[in-house]
Amino acid sequence: MVIQGQLHYAAFFVLAGAFFDFIDGLVARMLGISTSLGGELDSLSDVVTFGVVPGLILFSLLSQTYATTVNHSDTFVSLYSNFRYLFLAPAFLFTLAAGYRLGKFNVDTRQTKSFIGLPSPSAALFVISLPLILEYSSFNALSSIILNPWTLYGTTITGGLLMIAEWPLMGIKFQHVKWQGNEYKYILIAGSVIALIFLRFAGIPVAILFYLILSIIQNVQQK
Numbered sequence: 001m002v003i004q005g006q007l008h009y010a011a012f013f014v015l016a017g018a019f020f021d022f023i024d025g026l027v028a029r030m031l032g033i034s035t036s037l038g039g040e041l042d043s044l045s046d047v048v049t050f051g052v053v054p055g056l057i058l059f060s061l062l063s064q065t066y067a068t069t070v071n072h073s074d075t076f077v078s079l080y081s082n083f084r085y086l087f088l089a090p091a092f093l094f095t096l097a098a099g100y101r102l103g104k105f106n107v108d109t110r111q112t113k114s115f116i117g118l119p120s121p122s123a124a125l126f127v128i129s130l131p132l133i134l135e136y137s138s139f140n141a142l143s144s145i146i147l148n149p150w151t152l153y154g155t156t157i158t159g160g161l162l163m164i165a166e167w168p169l170m171g172i173k174f175q176h177v178k179w180q181g182n183e184y185k186y187i188l189i190a191g192s193v194i195a196l197i198f199l200r201f202a203g204i205p206v207a208i209l210f211y212l213i214l215s216i217i218q219n220v221q222q223k
Contacts, residue, residue: 002056007131010053014128017049018121043102050124051098057127058091058156065147087149090156097160098123104164114171118162122208126159129204137202162212169215184214 001010024042028034066080066087080087098120105111130146133139145151170184179186191210195203 002053002060005060007057007060008135010057011128011132014049014053014124017045018125021046021049021121039106043106046102046120047099050120051095051102054098054124054127055092055095057131058094058152059088061130061147062088062091062149062152065149065152068147090153093160094123094127094156097163101163113173115169117165117167118159118169118212119172120163122211123159123163126205126208127155129201130155132201132204137200139202142202168219169212170218172211184218188214 001007001013021042024038025034028038101117101120104117108116110116130152133142134146137143172185172188188207188211192203192207195206195210197203199206
């Protein structure tokens with residue numbers, strides 16, 4: 001879908017991948033068929049779904065931005081024509097960071113109930129929200145913000161740094177359904193639902209930002 005320019009459809013496939021990534025381990029444990037091979041395949045799938053595809057989406061958006069929405073001088077046009085991929089290649093820094101983060105997660109014993117660094121699915125959801133906002137949002141001002149090379153470079157670099165950062169973030173899986181011990185998770189769910197209802201796809205980056213803020217508050221409280 002990305003190769004064909006249908007970025008919003010690609011985004012829906014990533015959303016489907018995120019859903020199955022969330023339930024696959026649960027289903028495997030319920031059926032008693034959890035294996036070490038499954039764990040390796042899970043990580044490989046995650047690299048593709050949450051690393052390669054978002055990188056391709058950023059690459060495509062950057063290409064679209066430079067081709068259609070930037071007022072180019074003759075000098076820049078010549079420079080871009082000769083060194084096009086130097087302008088577009090930074091998109092895959094996101095992919096490299098996602099691969100590093102997923103590899104680190106597999107060997108990091110500190111991340112059993114919480115995360116160190118932004119989970120790659122969360123970072124990927126931020127990226128895929130961009131084509132969804134462009135396709136379906138009624139906020140026209142957002143298009144000019146998204147289709148700006150500095151916005152896209154900032155998304156790549158910030159997302160990559162957050163994924164590999166030594167920053168403790170709260171886990172999102174429930175060990176039980178009681179309120180006590182899950183307060184921040186329930187607040188996150190409620191806030192995210194409200195953001196999605198009122199902002200639609202623009203609520204995805206808002207929900208991720210809310211997740212980061214709640215994690216900071218939780219870290220401060222635990223200290």
